[in-house]
Amino acid sequence: MTTLGRADGGHWVAGRMSLSAVDPLAGAEVLGEPSVYWERPLAHEAMAGWGEAASVEAESIARAQEVLKELSALDSVRWLGEAPSALPGPWFGGMRFSAAGRDAGWGAFGFGRWTLPEVVVWREGSGLEVAAFAPEGPGAEDVVRSLLARVGVAFPAGFRHARNGSQALRLVSSRPDFEGRVERAVETINSGGLQKVVLARAVEVESEHSFDRVEVLARLREQNPRCATFLFRAPDGAAFLGATPETLCRVEGRRLETEALAGSAPPAQAGTLEASDKDRREHEAVVRYILRALKPLTEQLEADAEPALLTLKNVAHLRTGIRAELREGVGVSELVAALHPTPAVGGTPRERALEFLVEHEALDRGWYAGPVGWVGPGRAHQMVALRSARIKGSQARLFVGAGIVAGSSAEAEWRETEMKSLAMLRALGGGHV
Numbered sequence: 013m014t015t016l017g018r019a020d021g022g023h024w025v026a027g028r029m030s031l032s033a034v035d036p037l038a039g040a041e042v043l044g045e046p047s048v049y050w051e052r053p054l055a056h057e058a059m060a061g062w063g064e065a066a067s068v069e070a071e072s073i074a075r076a077q078e079v080l081k082e083l084s085a086l087d088s089v090r091w092l093g094e095a096p097s098a099l100p101g102p103w104f105g106g107m108r109f110s111a112a113g114r115d116a117g118w119g120a121f122g123f124g125r126w127t128l129p130e131v132v133v134w135r136e137g138s139g140l141e142v143a144a145f146a147p148e149g150p151g152a153e154d155v156v157r158s159l160l161a162r163v164g165v166a167f168p169a170g171f172r173h174a175r176n177g178s179q180a181l182r183l184v185s186s187r188p189d190f191e192g193r194v195e196r197a198v199e200t201i202n203s204g205g206l207q208k209v210v211l212a213r214a215v216e217v218e219s220e221h222s223f224d225r226v227e228v229l230a231r232l233r234e235q236n237p238r239c240a241t242f243l244f245r246a247p248d249g250a251a252f253l254g255a256t257p258e259t260l261c262r263v264e265g266r267r268l269e270t271e272a273l274a275g276s277a278p279p280a281q282a283g284t285l286e287a288s289d290k291d292r293r294e295h296e297a298v299v300r301y302i303l304r305a306l307k308p309l310t311e312q313l314e315a316d317a318e319p320a321l322l323t324l325k326n327v328a329h330l331r332t333g334i335r336a337e338l339r340e341g342v343g344v345s346e347l348v349a350a351l352h353p354t355p356a357v358g359g360t361p362r363e364r365a366l367e368f369l370v371e372h373e374a375l376d377r378g379w380y381a382g383p384v385g386w387v388g389p390g391r392a393h394q395m396v397a398l399r400s401a402r403i404k405g406s407q408a409r410l411f412v413g414a415g416i417v418a419g420s421s422a423e424a425e426w427r428e429t430e431m432k433s434l435a436m437l438r439a440l441g442g443g444h445v
């Protein structure tokens with residue numbers, strides 16, 4: 013683990029060069045599976061990282077917030093030549109939804125974990141750039157130059173397309189348990205104890221062979237161009253990956269972009285969403301919460317007047333875009349503290365909803381529904397880790413949730429979570445689902 017914030021200048025030396033190549037994921041053919049991956053195809057943003065020049069772990073929410081603050085303030089990289097202006101990161105990672113839970117499978121991920129890869133390849137304009145990082149010290153510049161030279165020679169020029177090939181998957185998730193929890197949530201809401209709570213469940217997925225996670229990424233990004241496709245590998249070889257539609261915050265200097273995403277329907281019934289009273293209430297709880305949370309941190313806070321439809325391949329949502337100027341001194345750490353968990357993954361009132369989840373959800377969410385993404389000096393993009401799975405070997409544990417409000421039906425919420433699981437199941441090779 014790295015100690016951050018040394019006062020005497022840079023920790024890491026970095027160099028960069030252009031690559032004659034088009035796709036960061038193609039690098040997996042020669043460099044193996046990336047340790048971190050991030051792509052938003054519609055935003056033309058893509059990056060893959062290999063190796064770890066450094067990692068920072070946090071064992072509590074308070075420490076995680078400190079780390080985010082340090083990583084967004086630190087400019088501890090000494091660039092050989094000009095520093096890139098559009099490099100995502102260079103720190104990549106995420107954190108748990110909450111401290112509650114005891115699934116040992118999440119152990120190696122820590123409460124929060126961020127890494128500075130040894131090699132980062134990212135899209136810039138119509139080409140790719142590569143940067144290499146090494147700890148400052150004698151010989152560090154040579155290490156950087158030789159990493160760049162090695163990657164430059166070997167990096168494949170072409171695009172890594174998703175390949176055909178489905179496989180038999182064994183799925184386990186208890187419908188009666190989930191529906192029982194939805195009914196309990198509706199009773200609590202009806203008795204005035206809560207307004208909204210988002211209940212999640214896990215689906216255990218087993219395949220005959222180890223999952224090819226690069227292939228899973230290739231399918232996820234191809235099928236979900238509006239989402240952020242991500243992967244973070246833990247030291248025990250497990251990886252957390254997914255394709256999520258929800259931005260928690262995008263920070264560029266003082267500029268903030270965020271969104272409320274809640275209210276769902278099958279794509280074929282997307283037209284009914286805007287008029288659905290249940291979905292509007294579910295959505296408005298999120299908008300109100302975000303605006304209230306951001307007020308003390310921002311100036312010129314503005315939200316779209318009406319939610320718009322966001323139609324993904326397997327599910328459509330109501331979406332309200334929110335923008336603001338950040339007050340002096342406010343950055344990603346303060347934003348995560350104020351926004352997470354939004355009622356799109358927790359509920360309202362926030363504390364009561366979180367207590368309900370601890371008591372009744374019977375699930376260690378781990379990094380599911382937590383903030384994941386990248387952070388660097390004055391810039392950050394954090395997504396809410398939805399539509400995601402933890403994968404190790406031939407086992408995957410997939411997570412899906414749904415917002416429960418007065419009038420929710422257990423059967424409909426089960427169907428909604430089934431629908432939300434399709435993107436990941438198909439990417440895992442379940443061509444028949």
Ligand SMILES: C=C(O[C@H]1C=CC=C(C(=O)O)[C@@H]1O)C(=O)O
Pocket residue numbers: 210212258273274275276329355356357398399411412413414415416432
């Ligand atoms: C909790 C999830 O979705 C959230 C985001 C969008 C719409 C949601 C809904 O309509 O329930 C959820 O709040 C999930 O996908 O696991």
